[in-house]
Amino acid sequence: MNGDFWTVLKESDHWPKRSSYNDLTGRSITVADKAIPHCGVVFSHQPANAESRLIIQWAVFLPLADGGGNHAVHECISIEGTQDYTLMLHGYFFLDSGRQSIEGLDELYAGNGSSQTPSNDTEMIRAWNTILATKGTLPQILPALNEFCESSELEQSDIGVLCEALKQSKLFQTQVLHQYLYQPGYWVYRVQPADTRWQLVDGSQQRILAVPRCPTWNVWSALTQIANSACLIIENDPNLIPLEKPDNWADDDIITVLDSLDIIHIVQNDAELQFFVSWLNIVIPTSSEWLVSNDIQESLQKQVRSALVNLEFHQLEQQRTLIQSVISRLSPSHWFCINCPDQELLQNLNRDLDNQDLDILLIPTQICPSDEAQTLSGQNAGAVISVLLDNTEERSLIIEIVHQIIRAIPGHDLSEFRSQTETLSFIFGENCRTGEETLYSLREINSQSGSIFKKSKNENNFAKPLQEALENTEIILVDREIAEKLCESLNECDRTACISILETRPHLAAPENRINLLRRLLP
Numbered sequence: 001m002n003g004d005f006w007t008v009l010k011e012s013d014h015w016p017k018r019s020s021y022n023d024l025t026g027r028s029i030t031v032a033d034k035a036i037p038h039c040g041v042v043f044s045h046q047p048a049n050a051e052s053r054l055i056i057q058w059a060v061f062l063p064l065a066d067g068g069g070n071h072a073v074h075e076c077i078s079i080e081g082t083q084d085y086t087l088m089l090h091g092y093f094f095l096d097s098g099r100q101s102i103e104g105l106d107e108l109y110a111g112n113g114s115s116q117t118p119s120n121d122t123e124m125i126r127a128w129n130t131i132l133a134t135k136g137t138l139p140q141i142l143p144a145l146n147e148f149c150e151s152s153e154l155e156q157s158d159i160g161v162l163c164e165a166l167k168q169s170k171l172f173q174t175q176v177l178h179q180y181l182y183q184p185g186y187w188v189y190r191v192q193p194a195d196t197r198w199q200l201v202d203g204s205q206q207r208i209l210a211v212p213r214c215p216t217w218n219v220w221s222a223l224t225q226i227a228n229s230a231c232l233i234i235e236n237d238p239n240l241i242p243l244e245k246p247d248n249w250a251d252d253d254i255i256t257v258l259d260s261l262d263i264i265h266i267v268q269n270d271a272e273l274q275f276f277v278s279w280l281n282i283v284i285p286t287s288s289e290w291l292v293s294n295d296i297q298e299s300l301q302k303q304v305r306s307a308l309v310n311l312e313f314h315q316l317e318q319q320r321t322l323i324q325s326v327i328s329r330l331s332p333s334h335w336f337c338i339n340c341p342d343q344e345l346l347q348n349l350n351r352d353l354d355n356q357d358l359d360i361l362l363i364p365t366q367i368c369p370s371d372e373a374q375t376l377s378g379q380n381a382g383a384v385i386s387v388l389l390d391n392t393e394e395r396s397l398i399i400e401i402v403h404q405i406i407r408a409i410p411g412h413d414l415s416e417f418r419s420q421t422e423t424l425s426f427i428f429g430e431n432c433r434t435g436e437e438t439l440y441s442l443r444e445i446n447s448q449s450g451s452i453f454k455k456s457k458n459e460n461n462f463a464k465p466l467q468e469a470l471e472n473t474e475i476i477l478v479d480r481e482i483a484e485k486l487c488e489s490l491n492e493c494d495r496t497a498c499i500s501i502l503e504t505r506p507h508l509a510a511p512e513n514r515i516n517l518l519r520r521l522l523p
Contacts, residue, residue: 037092037128037131037132037136038091038092038136039090039091039092039132039133039136039137039140040088040090040091040137040140041087041088041089041090041137041140041141041144042086042087042088042090042144043085043086043087043088043144043145043148044085044086044088044148045083045084045085045086045152045154046083046084047082047083047084048081048082048083048084049084051078052078052079052080052081052082052083052084053076053077053078053079053084053085054075054076054077054079054084054085054086054087054162054165054166054169055074055075055076055077055084055085055086055087056074056075056077056086056087056089056169056171057073057074057075057086057087057088057089058072058073058074058089058090058091058093058102058105059088059089059090060090060091060092060093060095060102061090063088064095064100064101064102065100072101072105072106072108072109072170073100073101073102073105075169075170075171077165077168077169079161079162079164079165080161081158081161083158085162085165087141087166089137089138089141090137091129091132091133091136091137092132093105093128093129093132093133094125094128094129102129102133103122103125103126103129104125104126104129104130105129105133107126108129108130108133108134108177109170109174109176109177110176111176133180134180135180138177138180138181138183139180139181139183139184140184141181142181142182142184142185142186142187142200142240143184143200145162145166145187145200146187146199146200149198156189156197156198159198160189160198160237160238163187163198163237163238163239163240164238166238166240167238167240172240175243178242178243181240182203182240182241182242184200185200185201185202185203185204186200186201186203186208186239186240186241186242186245187199187200187239187240187241188201188208188231188233188237188239188240188241189233189234189237189239190231190232190233191211191214191215191227191232191233191234192227192232193217193224193227196214201231203231203241203245206229206230206231207229207230207231207247207250208230208231208233208241208245208246208247209226209230209231209232209233209246209247209249209253210232210233210234210235210246210282211223211232211233211234211235211279211282212234212235212236212274212275212278212279212281212282213234213275213278214234215275216271216272216275219261219262219265219266219272220257220260220261220275221260222256222257222259222260223257225256226253226256226257230253233246235278235282249282249283251292251293251295251296254283254284254292254296254299255295255296255299257279258296258299258300258302258303259299259302261276261303263303263304263306263307264306264307264310264311267307267311267315267316267319267323268311268315270319273319273322273323274322276322276326277322277325277326280325280326280329281325284296284329297330297331297334297359298359300326300329300330301330301334301335301359301361303326304326304327304330304335304361305350305354305361307323308346308347308350308361308362308363308364309347309350309351309354310347312343313343313364313366316364316366316367317366317367320366320367323367324367324368324369325369327361327363327367327368327369328369328370330361332370332374332375333375333377334359334360334361335360335361335362335363336360336361336362336363336374336376336380336384336408337362337363337364337365337368337370337374338362338363338364338365338401338404338405339364339365339400339404340362340364340397340400340401342392342394342397343364345391345392345397346362346364348387348391349362349384349387349388349391350362352387352390352391353383353384353387356383356387358380358383360376360380360383360384362384373408374408375408375409375410376405376408376409376413377409377410377413377416378409378413378414378415378416378417378420379413379416379417379420381405381406381408381409381413381417382416382417382420382421382424383420384401384405385402385405385421385424385426386420386421386424388401388402388426389424389425389426395428395437395439398426398439399428399479402426402427402428402482403479403481403482406481406482406485406486407481409485414485414486417486418442418486421441421442422441422442422443423441423442423443424441424442425439425440425441425444426439426441427439427440427441427442427445427478427479427482427483427486427487428440428478428479428482429445429452429476429477429478429479430455430476430477430478431474431475431476432463432464432466432467432474432475432476432477433467433474433475434474440452440476440478442486442487445476445478445487445490446487448476449489449490450500450501450504451473451474451475451476451501452475452476452477452478452490453475453476453477453478453490453491453492453493453497454477454478454479454480454483454484454487454490454491454492455477455478455479455480455483455492456477456480456492456493456494457480457492461492461493461494462493462494462495462497462498462517462520462521463475463477463493464516465516465517465519465520466493466497466498466501466517468509468513468514468516468517469508469509469513469514469516469517470501470506470507470508470509471506471507471508471509472506472507473501473506473507475493477493478490495520495521498517498520498521499521
């Protein structure tokens with residue numbers, strides 16, 4: 001190592017001195033202590049006699065003694081396998097008075113190393129040791145590891161064991177040392193289509209992106225392209241990287257991967273679906289699920305819709321937990337769980353909603369990711385009602401689904417919903433004259449408000465007697481729950497309602513048909 005600062009230190013008045021003899025006069029003299037700014041790092045290995053281990057040892061030519069458990073000078077870490085490994089960290093350091101430890105090493109590990117111009121002897125020694133360690137020894141570790149792995153021809157799995165031990169060491173756990181350890185690059189298990197192996201990479205020149213495992217490249221074709229421009233690493237491998245790595249995935253890369261997927265193949269393959277969910281956990285962390293861009297939401301929603309439209313319910317149920325994890329990555333405003341036993345109907349609803357460019361998915365309750373009450377905007381609720389009526393005439397299904405939708409509309413969105421569905425016949429009503437059950441629109445209900453009522457909470461009401469007493473007017477009882485939410489002006493058919501109708505002098509039925517109503521009206 002060279003540099004003006006080394007010269008400044010050695011010429012300082014505080015440079016350590018020692019006694020010597022003048023060869024010419026034979027007299028005792030004081031001379032500057034010898035110190036050459038050189039350093040080195042050596043990895044070695046040998047068969048283990050017992051439990052395998054990694055020893056990290058600081059040295060000044062020779063290893064320093066294990067100074068009574070000083071983990072900075074000497075670390076011993078148990079590992080798997082049949083090999084012992086040694087990492088020797090050498091430098092021409094000044095030692096402490098007991099010559100068992102490097103002066104200032106503990107302070108360096110604590111983040112208090114000194115590299116300022118010294119003002120006394122102690123600062124002089126610590127400045128030398130700090131600069132020699134941080135500029136010399138520590139930055140050589142990863143290049144030395146690279147050379148060691150290549151020259152010793154270690155198996156990739158053995159390198160992983162060694163890296164796990166290094167990652168657990170105090171040396172690599174000490175965050176303040178990362179700026180020196182990772183100065184030459186990062187040591188990672190790099191995933192590439194043609195060459196997946198441990199290697200030293202320049203993290204300053206390319207992004208470091210995590211994946212769950214080595215992908216099936218023909219399934220995840222977009223990752224092949226990304227692997228050419230970025231460094232892909234396996235998330236849970238003991239990669240030697242600083243805390244701020246790996247980098248966050250860019251939106252464009254996430255969208256590229258999502259848009260390239262054959263989601264049908266992935267859902268039908270356990271391993272690929274697990275990879276997909278694990279990858280989503282990386283690129284869309286749980287804490288930011290609903291903060292991702294609209295473009296990412298749109299791409300993910302497109303894939304979920306494709307699965308819902310093209311796969312059978314039982315296929316989705318077989319992967320319930322993983323499918324739920326995927327759906328939960330979508331904003332709650334983009335999906336709605338619905339109880340619909342008709343699989344084909346639900347598929348058609350999702351397909352038609354997509355054709356109308358509406359960003360709402362209908363999720364069968366079998367794979368719903370949440371038990372919490374959901375909401376539907378007035379616009380989306382109206383769209384669902386519309387496509388429902390276009391796809392089925394089965395009254396019981398319509399009634400069941402309409403109830404689910406109406407319950408989910410927030411109060412402030414009801415006006416929007418009413419205006420969007422005014423002419424759609426989706427409100428269940430019973431004709432008290434014929435006994436027929438019919439679907440009515442909001443417009444029809446509003447136009448016949450005098451003879452349409454909401455169903456009573458009990459059967460003890462005036463609707464049937466009133467209908468018997470009227471010749472031409474038909475009394476309609478509409479679904480109470482829907483009426484209370486959408487038709488607030490509708491009342492029950494009670495005594496007051498009957499008197500109001502009679503006051504309009506409607507055509508009455510034969511006298512014998514009026515008896516039941518009179519009995520009910522009389523006190």
